[in-house]
Amino acid sequence: MIGKLKGTIEEIGEDYALVDVHGVCYVAYCSARTLSKLGSAGEACILFIETYVREDQIRLFGFTTxxxxxxxxxxxxxxxxxxxxxxxxxxxxxxxxxxxxxxxxxxxxxxxxxxxxxxxxxxxxxxLKNKAPAFAGEAINIGLKQELGEGVASAPVADAVSALTNLGYSRDQAANAVAAAMKSAGDGADSAKLIRLGLKELSR
Missing domain, CATH: 1.10.150.20 (5' to 3' exonuclease, C-terminal subdomain)
Known part of the structure; x- marks a missing residue:
């Protein structure tokens, strides 16, 4: 089973990378995002691999992380x-x-x-709401976002997110800003304070 490839890029295709590892070339199917990060032919690369074995084929899928x-x-x-x-x-x-x-x-x-x-x-x-890895970038409160998604967030929080969304920010941006605002405002902050601090976060 192949778990990782470390070699040189031989070719980048529409949905795959051909990686030369000591003279043996492997075809790894990748997302467009992964392919955009790999560079060009002749450059060194590392791909984490998921190997699929079927009766009629072996297929490798490559990822940068x-x-x-x-x-x-x-x-x-x-x-x-x-x-x-x-x-x-x-x-x-x-x-x-x-x-x-x-x-x-x-x-x-x-x-x-x-x-x-x-x-x-x-x-x-x-x-996937209970299975998704607890990762969403720095300074992001997944617990708060789950409450918003399930409609059980407190009224001030929900109102603040709604207000920021109405100002043209995405729901994700609004939730991130309110989560950050809650850290400085503390428990019991009203929606007006959360909106004000949220706007301050969004202006940075």
Whole structure:
């Protein structure tokens, strides 16, 4: 079983990278995001590999981080999601953005990926909300986002997020700002204070 490739890029295709490891070239299928980070032919590269063995073929899927590989496998636990759609999702959204979308139950963000319709997006945010890795970037409160997504956040928090969203910020940006505001405002802050501090965060 191949878990990692360390070699030189021989060729970058539309959906794959050909990696030369001591004279042996491996074809690794990758997301568009991964391919964009690899560089060009002749450059050194490292890919974390997920190996699929079938009766008629062996296929390698390559990722620049272990976390991306974990998401690739996690996405495929959802009914209707195969390797192709999982790569499309990882081409469209970073692992952090996927975690945010699932926490916020944001089906529209997930359905931006090619091949992901409303029904599949619904299954992804529903089935993975308790399984998604607890990673969404720095200074982001996943617990708060899950409360917002499930409609159980406190009234001041929900009102502050709604107000910032009405000002043109995305729901994710608004939730991040309010989460940061809560850290400085403390418990019991009203919506007006959270909005004011949230706007301060967004202006940085």
């Amino acid at each position: 272990v976390l991306e590989r974990e998401w690739f496998n996690l996405l495929q636990t959802v009914q209707g999601i195969g390797a192709k759609v999982a790569l499309a999702l990882l081409s469209t959204l970073t692992p952090a953005e996927l975690a945010n979308a699932i926490a916020l139950q944001d089906r529209s963000a997930v359905s931006r990926a090619p091949g992901v319709g409303p029904k599949v997006a619904m299954r992804i945010v529903t089935e």
